[in-house]
Amino acid sequence: MKTVNTTINLIFISLLLFITACSSSDEAEVIETDDPVEETELRFRSVTQNVTFDVCTSQYCSIKQIAFLNEEVGYAVTGVQLYKTNTGGETWEYLLNQDIVGRLIPLTEELMxxxxxDGILKTTNGGSSWTNSPTRPFGFICESTGSINPGIIEFVDSSNGFIQDKCDRGQLYKTSDSGNSWERIFNSDNDITEFHFRDANNGFVIVNDILYLTENAGQDWTEKDFLPNTFDYVIEKGNFFLFPDGTSNVDKPNLDNPNSTVTTFDVNQNGDIAVILYDDSLAANNWQLMLYINNETPEWIRVDQLPDLNDPISVYSAISLTNEKSMYIGESRSGVLLKYYVE
Incomplete structure (x- = not known):
């Protein structure tokens, strides 16, 4: 990760402080499928939504994260801006201007x-005001690379959170006071490739493709084959998705095509999985949107062939799936989203 040039960004950002971005919607053709879902047919419609309202040509204004709490309330995060929608993406409200170096954690509409x-921001009033906890349990610059080290954060409530060191990736820390102080709870010579906590005590890490589980906030760790069913989390493996309790290993779509790979995915609370596939062997039509329907007769359906990207270094880099199967897709170096929703 490159060091952020704060001075340049702040000059650019100051021009955007009072922009409220409203979407302009260009409806695409209705996409019908022949796949029955609960004795009905899924029919998707796609629409383009402008979030930032600005021409985006750099990584800093790219929409790098999309997070929806429900069908109406969601957030879009760029490198320097945070936006919110209360209308399912039809209109967007500008919330915050900062040098954003990591994830937004929206626990509720009020608590994020x-x-x-400059640190880890917290709001308890939906973004009207923020407090800053500047303390991180490791150096902010990686000695080996010179890149910044904001860590990878996750919070489970207003006080308890976790952060992984991005320089020494085998280190995981816990806070019980919103990030003002930290204690190390996992130490490995090998990288943690994934971690997640469902509450202050119960969580897991994956190291060397081995799953370790804790039930006491990291005091003890036990090797497991899969997560217990108390977790609402799906783990991506080499060629399948692993559900809690190991009851369902969902093969990835298009595995018969060695050139087709999953670039990003999201899972909703129903266990549906939205996947973006990329085929690097094609000169055009590289991107596909697939959806796994987790019902009594689970199956993958092809939702759409995504539009080709005009910028040769752009990718479809972010996706969010709601419980109602609406899918929001972000393109790098762009301030717009593609939305697919069921009619």
Whole structure:
């Protein structure tokens, strides 16, 4: 990750402080499928939504994260801006201007955490005001690379959170006071490739493709084959998705095509999985949107062939799936989203 040039960004950002971005919607053709879902047919419609309202040509204004709490309330995060919608993406409200270096954690519409250049921000009033916890349990610059080290954060409530060191990736820390102090709870010579906590005590890490589980906030760790069913989390493996309790290993779509790979995915609370596939062997039509329907007769359906990207270094980099199967897709170096929703 490159070091953020704060001075340049702040000059650019100041021009955007009072922009409220409203979407302009260009309806695409209705996409019908022949796949029955609960004795009905899924029929998707796609629409383009402008979030930032600005021409985006750099990584800093790209929409790098999309997070929806429900069908109406969601957030879009760029490198320097945070936006919110209360209308399912039809209109967007500008919330915050910062050098954003990590994820937004929206626990509720009122309670959110955001990893920024100067620390970890917290709001308890939906973004009307923010407090900053500047303390991180490791150096902010990686000695080996010179890149910044904001860590990878996750919070489970207003006080308890976790952060992984991005320089020494085998280190995981816990806070019980919203990030003002930290204690190390996992130490490995090998990288943690994934971690998640469902509450202050119960969580897991994956190291060398081995799953370790804790039930006491990291005091003890036990090797497991899969997560217990108390977790609402799906783990991506080499060629399948692993559900809790190991009851369902969902093969990834299009595995018979060795050139087709999953670039990003999201899972809703129903166990549906939205996947973006990329085929690097094609000169055009590289991107596909697939959806796994987790019902009594689960199956993958092809939702759409995504539009080709005009910018040769752009990718479809973010996706969010709601419980109602609406899918929001972000393109790098762009301030717009593609939305697919069931009619």
């Amino acid at each position: 955490f955001l990893n920024v250049y």
